[in-house]
Amino acid sequence: xxxxxxxxxxxxxxxxLAEGPGLMPDTVRRYRNADHADLTDVLTDYLREAGSxxxxxxxxxxxxxxxxxxxxLTNLDWTIEEAAIARVSGTPRVKLLNDLxxxxxxxxxxxxxxxxxxxxxxxxxxxxxxxxxIGTGFNAAAVHALPGGLMVxxxxxxxxxxxxxxxxxxxxxxxxxxxxxxxxxxxxxSGRGLGRLYDWASAGAGRPGATDAxxxxxxxxxxxxxxxxxxxxVRLLGTVAGDLALQHLPxxxxxxxxxxxxxxxxxxxxxxxxxTFRRKGRFSALxxxxxxxxxxxxxxxxxxCASFLARTE
Amino acid sequence: xxxxxxxxxxxxxxxxLAEGPGLMPDTVRRYRNADHADLTDVLTDYLREAGSxxxxxxxxxxxxxxxxxxxxLTNLDWTIEEAAIARVSGTPRVKLLNDLxxxxxxxxxxxxxxxxxxxxxxxxxxxxxxxxxIGTGFNAAAVHALPGGLMVxxxxxxxxxxxxxxxxxxxxxxxxxxxxxxxxxxxxxSGRGLGRLYDWASAGAGRPGATDAxxxxxxxxxxxxxxxxxxxxVRLLGTVAGDLALQHLPxxxxxxxxxxxxxxxxxxxxxxxxxTFRRKGRFSALxxxxxxxxxxxxxxxxxxCASFLARTE
Numbered sequence: 001x002x003x004x005x006x007x008x009x010x011x012x013x014x015x016x017l018a019e020g021p022g023l024m025p026d027t028v029r030r031y032r033n034a035d036h037a038d039l040t041d042v043l044t045d046y047l048r049e050a051g052s053x054x055x056x057x058x059x060x061x062x063x064x065x066x067x068x069x070x071x072x073l074t075n076l077d078w079t080i081e082e083a084a085i086a087r088v089s090g091t092p093r094v095k096l097l098n099d100l101x102x103x104x105x106x107x108x109x110x111x112x113x114x115x116x117x118x119x120x121x122x123x124x125x126x127x128x129x130x131x132x133x134i135g136t137g138f139n140a141a142a143v144h145a146l147p148g149g150l151m152v153x154x155x156x157x158x159x160x161x162x163x164x165x166x167x168x169x170x171x172x173x174x175x176x177x178x179x180x181x182x183x184x185x186x187x188x189x190s191g192r193g194l195g196r197l198y199d200w201a202s203a204g205a206g207r208p209g210a211t212d213a214x215x216x217x218x219x220x221x222x223x224x225x226x227x228x229x230x231x232x233x234v235r236l237l238g239t240v241a242g243d244l245a246l247q248h249l250p251x252x253x254x255x256x257x258x259x260x261x262x263x264x265x266x267x268x269x270x271x272x273x274x275x276t277f278r279r280k281g282r283f284s285a286l287x288x289x290x291x292x293x294x295x296x297x298x299x300x301x302x303x304x305c306a307s308f309l310a311r312t313e
Numbered sequence: 314x315x316x317x318x319x320x321x322x323x324x325x326x327x328x329x330l331a332e333g334p335g336l337m338p339d340t341v342r343r344y345r346n347a348d349h350a351d352l353t354d355v356l357t358d359y360l361r362e363a364g365s366x367x368x369x370x371x372x373x374x375x376x377x378x379x380x381x382x383x384x385x386l387t388n389l390d391w392t393i394e395e396a397a398i399a400r401v402s403g404t405p406r407v408k409l410l411n412d413l414x415x416x417x418x419x420x421x422x423x424x425x426x427x428x429x430x431x432x433x434x435x436x437x438x439x440x441x442x443x444x445x446x447i448g449t450g451f452n453a454a455a456v457h458a459l460p461g462g463l464m465v466x467x468x469x470x471x472x473x474x475x476x477x478x479x480x481x482x483x484x485x486x487x488x489x490x491x492x493x494x495x496x497x498x499x500x501x502x503s504g505r506g507l508g509r510l511y512d513w514a515s516a517g518a519g520r521p522g523a524t525d526a527x528x529x530x531x532x533x534x535x536x537x538x539x540x541x542x543x544x545x546x547v548r549l550l551g552t553v554a555g556d557l558a559l560q561h562l563p564x565x566x567x568x569x570x571x572x573x574x575x576x577x578x579x580x581x582x583x584x585x586x587x588x589t590f591r592r593k594g595r596f597s598a599l600x601x602x603x604x605x606x607x608x609x610x611x612x613x614x615x616x617x618c619a620s621f622l623a624r625t626e
């Protein structure tokens with residue numbers, strides 16, 4: 001059974017074919033969203049270029065909320081509907097997934113080399129797992145293995161209170177807070193967030209600054225404020241990931257995904273991720289139960305779409 | 314089918330009989346744990362007093378973690394095992410549940426008068442619900458309706474970072490923090506927590522204080538520090554419940570349970586629960602989607618045990 005899978009980001013959309021739960025890597029194509037009117041336009045182009053294969057199911061992952069067969073992207077003016085995908089792909093078996101849910105459905109298919117260890121720990125087969133996405137935004141999804149397949153929870157985990165442990169962190173939260181005085185996790189732990197951490201670190205040093213995440217990560221060796229911003233990011237990520245672990249008890253492991261997760265992973269050890277992850281008072285010992293890894297498979301959302309379709313055949 | 318159900322707290326154990334999912338209220342008996350060697354001793358007494366009925370299933374809820382058919386109470390030196398309950402009740406169908414999970418399994422059986430409204434909002438049938446327990450400790454459990462029955466998540470939600478929004482809250486977190494500088498939600502939002510909030514409020518006013526939750530709640534009209542402690546409790550509870558709502562998106566409603574939840578519910582409106590629950594920056598509008606109620610049915614954990622057994626027949 002050949003299925004059509006797609007991963008729709010804010011800038012690019014990737015499309016591929018899959019056989020059962022297996023993504024066919026040679027079939028992956030990338031499209032710039034700006035060159036297309038909408039997703040059906042992208043899929044029509046893809047299917048024509050692929051020689052109009054017969055499609056028995058289609059699944060698309062998108063970076064935004066999905067409800068009642070409709071999805072909306074945060075940073076792109078496309079409305080994505082299962083009915084429209086059914087029309088262009090010629091199959092009534094169509095599913096839209098939130099991209100974090102798609103990553104959750106991919107966990108059982110990931111090759112060992114797709115995982116970079118961050119913190120060691122036991123990972124019990126069949127236990128709850130947790131996917132934490134850190135990229136344009138921040139979110140988390142608990143993945144439960146049930147008799148009928150995986151169940152992936154929904155959340156807006158990037159919108160909860162940014163943790164504050166000391167006066168410096170409070171000054172950061174107040175710097176990041178909106179008009180109502182509330183600072184959300186995502187204001188710090190996202191690509192944009194790292195830029196704002198740099199602004200905060202620079203202002204503290206009397207130097208005005210405004211830069212993007214890529215520039216901050218490139219300047220760690222030369223710019224003390226960039227280093228301070230990245231260290232603050234990593235240490236906050238430890239605290240937030242630890243809080244999420246206590247909220248979901250993912251004895252099956254924690255999986256960091258997204259561009260910012262990949263960017264900071266090499267620095268997680270030296271910058272103190274473990275220290276803040278495990279600083280939980282009398283529950284500190286429990287934190288050693290949670291293995292943390294970063295997923296570096298760029299096609300994982302596509303794999304998750306294929307896996308979801310294969311499980312629900 | 315008659316089943317045996319029990320709710321084991323730190324001080325008392327309640328035992329009852331149920332027919333299918335229906336608890337038989339006339340059969341509820343309460344036992345002081347201090348007067349008994351262990352749970353099997355309590356159950357043996359109960360069954361003898363009840364005339365040794367034939368038991369087709371047994372389920373006990375306890376305030377502590379349950380793993381692999383074994384439970385441990387936080388504040389009582391009893392180990393509770395399914396095998397031992399099977400021995401005294403004469404049935405192999407035995408299940409131990411965490412008390413919060415039992416409360417989750419009771420939600421579909423609660424009478425309308427068992428719920429006191431805290432915040433109005435739509436409650437979608439079939440959507441995820443969230444139980445938040447505030448009593449001796451603090452915890453939360455997401456309740457998912459699946460085709461095969463309810464699935465109740467596990468958490469240590471009382472052990473996550475206490476939210477800090479301003480300098481006053483930071484002074485509180487530092488007052489509550491342990492040796493590693495970490496302050497958990499449960500250090501403030503529990504019976505003991507309210508006592509410590511009073512200590513904090515009193516120290517700030519130059520008055521030494523140490524009191525328990527019941528005394529604080531009784532002194533709201535006469536002691537400004539008690540009032541400040543209770544207001545701080547309610548406003549923190551709003552922030553924490555709002556964060557939990559974003560972590561689980563309980564469009565089916567939020568249910569507060571436990572002695573401290575019941576104690577502060579009449580004060581939730583005047584003391585500003587809604588304000589902190591909904592203060593979530595650009596996600597403030599979403600917070601109106603979540604209905605919040607307090608469960609005042611003291612037998613809900615027993616009902617949940619009966620409901621669990623009936624669903625897994």
